[in-house]
Amino acid sequence: MSAAMTNRDQLATHNQNIRLVDAQKRFGNHLAVKNLNLEIIDRELLVVLGPSGCGKSTTLNLLAGLERPTNGQIYFGNEDVTKVPAEERNVSVVFQSITLYPHKNVQENILFALKLAKVPRDVQEQRLRETARLLGIDRYLSRRIHQLSGGERQRVAIAKALVKRPRLFILDEPFSSLDAELRRELRGEIVRIHRELQTTMLFVTHDQEEALSIADRIALMKQGELVQLGPALDIYEKPATSWVASFVGPHRINLLDVELGVDGDQPYVQTPAGRLLIERPIFNRVQQAASSQRVMLGLRPEFSGLSASATPGHSLPVEVYTRQHLGNEVLYHVKTDNITLRAVVPATQHFQFGDLVNFEISWNQALWFDSTSGQLLHAPSLRDGAGEQQPKAAAGIV
Amino acid sequence: MRSPARTIVIYAGVALLVAWTLVPIYWLINMSLSHQAEIVQAHFIPDHPTLCNYVRIFSDTYPCKALDGSPYPAIGQATAVRQGLINSLIIAVIVTILTMAVSVPAAYAIGRLTFEGKGKLLLTIVMSRSYPPIAILIPFFSMYQKLQIQGTILGLIIIYLTLTIPLVVWILSGFFSSLPRSLERLARVDGCTPFQALYRVLIRVAMPGVTACAVIAFLTCWNEFTFALMLTPGSSAQTFPPALAAMFTNVSYPNENAAAALLALIPVMILAYLFQSRIRGLNLVDPL
Ligand SMILES: Nc1ncnc2c1ncn2[C@@H]1O[C@H](COP(=O)(O)OP(=O)(O)OP(=O)(O)O)[C@@H](O)[C@H]1O
Ligand SMILES: [Mg+2]
Secondary structure, three states: OHHHHHHHHHHOOOOOOEEEEEEEEEEOOEEEEEEEEEEEOOOOEEEEEOOOOOOHHHHHHHHHOOOOOOEEEEEEOOEEOOOOOHHHOOEEEEOOOOOOOOOOEHHHHHHHHHHHOOOOHHHHHHHHHHHHHHHOOHHHOOOEHHHOOHHHHHHHHHHHHHOOOOOEEEEEOOOOOOOHHHHHHHHHHHHHHHHHHOOEEEEEEOOHHHHHHHOOEEEEEEOOEEEEEEEHHHHHHOOOEHHHHHHOOOOOOEEEEEEEEEEOOEEEEEEOOEEEEOOHHHHHHHHHHOOOOEEEEEEOHHHOEEEOOOOOOOEEEEEEEEEEEOOOEEEEEEEOOOOEEEEEEEOOOOOOOOOEEEEEOOHHHOEEEEOOOOEEEEOOOOOOOOOOOOHHHHHOOO | OOOHHHHHHHHHHHHHHHHHHHHHHHHHHHHHOOOHHHOOOOOOOOOOOOOHHHHHHHOOOOOOEOOOOOEOOOOOOHHHHHHHHHHHHHHHHHHHHHHHHHHHHHHHHHHHOOOOOHHHHHHHHHHOOOOOHHHHHHHHHHHHHHHOOOOOHHHHHHHHHHHHHHHHHHHHHHHHHHOOOHHHHHHHHOOOOHHHHHHHHHHHHOHHHHHHHHHHHHHHHHHOOHHHHHHOOOOOOOOHHHHHHHHHHHOOOHHHHHHHHHHHHHHHHHHHHHHHHHHHOOOOOOOO
16 A cells, blocks of 8 residues: 555645545445545546456546545545536546437537537637547538447547547547447547647556557556556556456466476476476576465467477477467467467468477566466566566556 | 339338228218218219318308208207317317426436335336226216316316326336436536436437327327216317217218318327427437
8 A cells, every 4th residue: 555655645746637545436335446546647648447347437437526436535636526516527528338419410519518618609619620620520510410420429529528628538438339440540549639639638448459559557457446557568568466467468478377496406497287497597586576486477478489399498398279360470279288378479380280389488578476466576677778677666556 | 132022012011001091081081071962972082072061160150052052051069079179179288288397307217316216106107007097987086076177177187197197207217218328427527417417418318209208198188088078078178089979979970070080180190290200219229
């Protein structure tokens, strides 16, 4: 909990930031959000990422004022807005499902909030023109909502959210119902709009790829709790727990229960599929951090390889099981008697089902976790010059 | 691509359905435009079309000639029919307005809010429509006698409200609850207070359903026969359906009955015409 305290101490200096302080939301017996401490830095694009049902929408409802927290406070800058109703918070939301009024046309939809706020007509028109140009929807302004495609609707919804110059702009899985192509395009738009408008943005998604592609920072949630908060790449490189490692990444990470040991002078790792030799420096770091000899080894498929020839002590003998083409790469599932592993290899390398091959490990990219708590023990630095950091501090675990 | 044979089958089916619905009406029109003397031989189109049957409902004296040149005979029940049309219209309009005023907020509360005993409340409302209306006629009759409101417009309005409100609350609450939850939330972040969210957004979106329900309430009153027959005959509050029934039994010429029946269809047709586009919007499961 000390991380949360430092979080709170910083707040005084950045008084435009938006904060959830010990925020809790209970529905009957169910704790949808558990003592959440989260600070959204002024003008950043923060992505809230987490699996379905982890409390993302509930969190944004707390921020928008659509739900009252059962405990804790919410601050916009220095102002405590915990009890301020939604209509007075100046927050815009693009919702998960319906985001427009079906009985109004595009222009009426976009201007509804300004009309309610009695913004002068000429200002309304100017904002409408600017926003429509920003989103490229000038041509649709007089259309009815049901005459728009899904992508156009989302553009209108974003325009509608932006036109009132919100203090905080929240998007709740706005693109989940769109096709992959359109999703990529609109993600790009979001990043561009964020750069142009410099609004504080909260983007909610359960898609880790989407999160990695747009975020300044990612707040990762699980079962109502903040698991990790930090720059997008940090979460990939230094996942706070084995759960984070398996949730974030292009392919699901291989997690092996292994045992550390030393044979004579040679340190080794005993896996269920055989013994692997390991270099002394890495071994020492892991052993220092670990509370027992049993640890969890995380091997990302994108850093693992397959080869026909064995390198004794540095690869595991496996059998090719399934194959999935990913364009210029192929994802293989390989197995031994008791485990299944995944590896991504260039499409130029070709293996058949049932081939006996060798699963190659790249120790410089291996992640190490505590076998009981799942906490990160050691992660190498993947980027040049970043140096090896204490993972917990870097990841800002709460 | 549809094959021609299939298209033909579909059109034939549609034609049959249309005929099924419209032939009786066509026959009614045919009769209402024929002279009384012509009624014995059936013609598909009147040989000597005349509006006299309609005229006689509104006036006994307006110059109108029968086929033999004599003045067109007066209709015995014309006054009752005329009065019935006016009473029906007054009652239907008042009941519709009161029904909607009560039902829209009630349906909103049941359809969109959560509160203790909501399910039981809705069940009670629906149950009140589950028995045949005639079953409550006796208690109403004796109560009305005590209160001296049998044979009054007020009495009918009260009893019709017991028919329309449960029905409309039931339909509308289902309609409200089918609208997306995020609709009010969107309205709230746009700056609406909870009350504004209801009347500036939710009711507007629910308009097709609200309109359809108003039409249903209107037609329920307009067509209601049983209560009207038991409570109003002989009084100044008699509505159109019992007046028409009395005409059947008292007057020998079907042409006049046909004309009167068609007059009763006119408000229905106007309603259908005015609201067809709005009610068509009712297939609005996903409003977008
Ligand atoms: N109004 C409510 N009443 C009761 N439980 C609720 C309510 N709203 C949400 N919950 C519960 O709270 C938990 C978190 O819900 P929430 O909608 O915040 O999840 P989410 O992270 O947005 O999921 P998704 O990615 O599927 O949208 C869920 O288990 C959900 O069932
Ligand atoms: Mg959600």
